[in-house]
Amino acid sequence: MDLSNQALNGFSAHLAVSFNPDxxxxxxxxxxxxxxxxxxxxxxxxxxxLSERQEKIIGAIQEAEERLQQADTRLAEGEKQLEQAQLVIESIKTDAETTARKVKSEILTDGKAEIERLTSSAKAQIGTIEARVRKQISEYVVTLALKRVTLQLEGKLDSNLQQQILDRNISNLGE
Incomplete structure (x- = not known):
């Protein structure tokens, strides 16, 4: 043991820590x-x-899992509400487009009917005015013709000619 003690002491001397086998x-x-x-x-x-620490860690993990489940539930609800909102928006868009088409169609139909009514009213007024103008022209022509004939006949008309004109007019009336 002497030799091993010396070897250990020599080695320990360099390390400043020695091993004492006693x-x-x-x-x-x-x-x-x-x-x-x-x-x-x-x-x-x-x-x-360590048990307390383990319980705290397990509790924290369970709490985190519960919050995760709640977050997942809220996410699913939010997505469901989003889908419903998108369906409502699509429905509103479709209804708005349908209503716009109906209103446009009604406006066009009403406009066409109003144009037709105004056109027919204008044609009727034009026809009335034309008839009145024709009547006035006809009366004017007749008046002028009568004046002219009267002037011509005043100098040429005798009783025999008057009788012939009357007979011819009476025979024309009978036909």
Missing amino acids: IFESNIINISLLLGGILYLGSSALSES
Whole structure:
């Protein structure tokens, strides 16, 4: 043992820590008892601390999972509401387009009817005015013709010619 002690001491001298193989002198028993007591007493406190820490971690994980489930539920509800809102928007768009087409069609139909009514009214007024103008022209022509004939006949008309004109007009009336 001498040789091993010297080798260890020589090696330890360089390290500044030496190994003393004498159990009583190095207090290995006392240190082992002290270390065993610390481990025995400290292990329960350490295990309690670790258990508490584990419970806290498990609780935090469960809480996080619950929040995740709630978030997933809210997300699903939000997506469902979004889909419903999009359906409502599409329905409103479709209704608006249909209503716009109907209104446009009604306006065009009403406009056409109004144009036709105004056109027929204008044609009727034009026809009335034309008839009145023709009548006035006809009356004017007849009046002029009568004046002319009267002027011509005043100088040439005798009783025999008057009788012939009357007979011819009476025979024309009978036909």
